[in-house]
Amino acid sequence: MRSTYERGKSNKTTANDVALIGVLLAFILVAGLLERTIPLDFLVPGARLGLSNAVVLTAVYLFRFRAALLLTVLKCALLSVLAGGPSSFIYSLSGSLLSLAAMQILTRVFAERISPVGVSAAGAACHSAGQVLAACAVLENIGMLAYLPPLLIVSLVSGVLVGVIVKYTVPRLRAFKKSGMRQ
Amino acid sequence: MKRIDVIIVALILVCACAAMTFMSAGRRAASADEATADIYEDGVLTHSLPLDENREILLSTGRGYNRVVVEDGGIRVSDADCRSQTCVHSGSKALPGDMIACLPHRLVIKISGGEAPYDAITY
Missing domain, CATH: 2.60.320.10 (N-utilization substance G protein NusG, insert domain)
Incomplete structure (x- = not known):
């Protein structure tokens, strides 16, 4: 029996895959722009919902690493152009790449023993850590680390919520992905 | 939620809370x-x-x-x-x-x- 969260093993990229990746990228951009209008700065400066991470995690489950990496880099580049400005690129890229690496490794190492909730929580924590470390480097101020613990608490909550979303999107999108292979 | 999920969430929570407690203790001590x-x-x-x-x-x-x-x-x-x-x-x-x-x-x-x-x- 094929389990729900097994990662895609097929090496073929179908037309459905290409369409799905395009839709996911569009959704990432909308989610990224939307969450910029909901600043959580009153909790911790720089905190965000992390909705676009739901899409990246979905891609980690559905596609090979290459596709998830492509989505992540395009997300950072396009969101910087559309909303963040050049300085936000380095923070969002370092956070996103660290987060993607953690989620990729966890899904591969633990496979069936971990659910999207745990993967997402770890990814969110790594995203925060990556951003704060980038801020330390750019501002040449190690004191920026003081932002990390409260940011971790907020990202834990949003990470778990994102994980619950992904738990429901992956089986549905996998059904769509499979429907393209029949033809 | 599986067991590893719980471990990950707990680990993050414990690390963050420990660091926050440590920092606020230092803050109170300062004048x-x-x-x-x-x-x-x-x-x-x-x-x-x-x-x-x-x-x-x-x-x-x-x-x-x-x-x-x-x-x-x-x-x-x-x-x-x-x-x-x-x-x-x-x-x-x-x-x-x-x-x-x-x-x-x-x-x-x-x-x-x-x-x-x-x-x-x-x-």
Whole structure:
């Protein structure tokens, strides 16, 4: 029996895959722009919902690493152009790449023993850590680390919520992905 | 939720809470008297403002401006031309160890007390 969260093993990229990746990228951009209008700065400066991470995690489950990496880099580049400005690129890229690496490794190492909730929580924590470390480097101020613990608490909550979303999107999108292979 | 999920969530929570407790302990020990706001641009200390003296200064870096206001023993960024506005939303800060950062302009405002708020930060 094929389990729900097994990662895609097929090496073929179908037309459905290409369409799905395009839709996911569009959704990432909308989610990224939307969450910029909901600043959580009153909790911790720089905190965000992390909705676009739901899409990246979905891609980690559905596609090979290459596709998830492509989505992540395009997300950072396009969101910087559309909303963040050049300085936000380095923070969002370092956070996103660290987060993607953690989620990729966890899904591969633990496979069936971990659910999207745990993967997402770890990814969110790594995203925060990556951003704060980038801020330390750019501002040449190690004191920026003081932002990390409260940011971790907020990202834990949003990470778990994102994980619950992904738990429901992956089986549905996998059904769509499979429907393209029949033809 | 599976067992590893719970372990991951618990691990993050414990680390974050331990670090926060450690930091707030250091903050309580510091004296809020004679607090000054140290302003760093690009990692270089450019201003050191005593918090008991009201004033307003306009910081212009090559990347944009931040209007900084010292009043009622606290410091805040009242206005900035960055897109994120995180520094403006940070509000007024008065306690040693508190910080306001403007990432787009590479500006950090850090409050230091009579003594260092904590000797070191380790994680």
